[in-house]
Amino acid sequence: MKKLLIYPAIDARRLTRLESISNELQVVNAQNLDEALTEIKDAHAFFGKITPELLAAAEKLEWVQSPTASLEHYIFPELADHPCQLTNMRGLFYDVIADHVLGFVLCFARNLHRYIRQQSHSVWQPIGGTAGKPDFVTGPGQVSEVDRSHMHLSDCTLGVVGAGSIGSEVCHRAAAFGMRVCAVDPLIREVPGAVDEVWDLDRLKDLLTISDFVVIAAPHTPQTEKLFRTPQFQQMKNSGYLINIGRGAIVDLQDLTIALQKGDIAGAGLDVFEVEPLPADHPLWQMENVIITPHIAAASTHVPERHLETLLENIRCFINGQPFITLANKQLWF
Numbered sequence: 434m435k436k437l438l439i440y441p442a443i444d445a446r447r448l449t450r451l452e453s454i455s456n457e458l459q460v461v462n463a464q465n466l467d468e469a470l471t472e473i474k475d476a477h478a479f480f481g482k483i484t485p486e487l488l489a490a491a492e493k494l495e496w497v498q499s500p501t502a503s504l505e506h507y508i509f510p511e512l513a514d515h516p517c518q519l520t521n522m523r524g525l526f527y528d529v530i531a532d533h534v535l536g537f538v539l540c541f542a543r544n545l546h547r548y549i550r551q552q553s554h555s556v557w558q559p560i561g562g563t564a565g566k567p568d569f570v571t572g573p574g575q576v577s578e579v580d581r582s583h584m585h586l587s588d589c590t591l592g593v594v595g596a597g598s599i600g601s602e603v604c605h606r607a608a609a610f611g612m613r614v615c616a617v618d619p620l621i622r623e624v625p626g627a628v629d630e631v632w633d634l635d636r637l638k639d640l641l642t643i644s645d646f647v648v649i650a651a652p653h654t655p656q657t658e659k660l661f662r663t664p665q666f667q668q669m670k671n672s673g674y675l676i677n678i679g680r681g682a683i684v685d686l687q688d689l690t691i692a693l694q695k696g697d698i699a700g701a702g703l704d705v706f707e708v709e710p711l712p713a714d715h716p717l718w719q720m721e722n723v724i725i726t727p728h729i730a731a732a733s734t735h736v737p738e739r740h741l742e743t744l745l746e747n748i749r750c751f752i753n754g755q756p757f758i759t760l761a762n763k764q765l766w767f
């Protein structure tokens with residue numbers, strides 16, 4: 434018999450699903466910290482928010498399940514050093530966040546974000562053209578400034594930093610739009626059907642140099658913290674766009690702001706920020722070439738059920754002595 438402690442407590446519907454997995458599992462849904470501190474003593478597994486205090490009281494702990502995909506706010510030195518296994522909630526958001534990324538890409542390519550701003554003031558003005566004039570009609574064989582101001586996706590390259598579950602789905606969607614796709618990742622070597630050869634991290638500069646859209650889909654780890662600073666923006670095309678749906682800490686917010694002000698890059702689509710919420714007086718809010726969403730790229734009616742399924746599947750693996758489906762590396766934080 435294995436004992437799973439849950440803290441903070443979950444609702445009755447989810448608890449029933451957990452309890453029905455196996456009669457080899459005793460589930461304790463702790464209602465308060467005192468109860469959790471008592472119950473963790475002989476618990477074999479833990480789901481929820483573990484703390485140094487709870488971990489110190491545990492005598493039999495073999496497995497901890499984090500309720501989030503990212504571990505930067507979850508991991509602490511005693512947990513990293515503890516012999517228990519750690520699993521996270523990665524892999525639940527692949528399609529919805531990839532859709533969000535392609536939403537940014539389409540806006541930038543077709544200037545939709547600018548037209549939405551114009552629409553709110555009833556302004557008819559082709560981007561690159563003159564107010565009120567349909568001056569993109571320049572005759573056969575002639576390319577106008579309006580034509581040049583709207584990107585043709587099949588001419589573009591999209592580069593993904595972190596080709597995991599979200600990143601690889603972004604690669605597939607970009608390829609389906611006819612884009613050339615490249616990616617860097619420390620572990621993944623290919624995205625079948627989209628990227629034949631995923632590069633190692635030492636080729637980040639190559640990716641930045643050739644990409645029209647650079648998409649960050651990596652976790653916040655000691656290695657990725659402030660990975661994007663002024664030199665990286667300067668390596669990007671002046672016409673290139675940065676899209677960050679990974680973690681805010683990967684991009685130095687001040688350097689990004691300066692890069693946008695100086696025109697080192699053309700724009701940014703951002704769901705995550707070094708400081709959240711982004712302060713109301715931050716210059717990014719006023720920039721026409723920046724699209725801001727408030728850390729909602731994962732919002733979806735499907736994600737809560739996938740959360741529960743991942744937890745249930747990892748519990749089954751634990752009881753049956755099989756490898757977890759979302760085992761994390763406690764030193765690398767992902």
Ligand SMILES: NC(=O)C1=CN([C@@H]2O[C@H](COP(=O)(O)OP(=O)(O)OC[C@H]3O[C@@H](n4cnc5c(N)ncnc54)[C@H](O)[C@@H]3O)[C@@H](O)[C@H]2O)C=CC1
Pocket residue numbers: 502503504522523524525526527594595596597598599600617618619620621634650651652653654656657678679680704705728729730731732767
């Ligand atoms: N915007 C949002 O609401 C959400 C953001 N996220 C973020 O997205 C991240 C990725 O999520 P998943 O794709 O599900 O995880 P995943 O674990 O499937 O993929 C992450 C990938 O990043 C790679 N990676 C690790 N270090 C790297 C580095 N230094 N440079 C480049 N790549 C590196 C890993 O090898 C892995 O392939 C999460 O860690 C989380 O921080 C996750 C969910 C929601």
Ligand SMILES: O=C(O)C(=O)CO
Pocket residue numbers: 500501502503522731
């Ligand atoms: O699980 C995570 O890391 C998230 O960002 C959820 O939005």
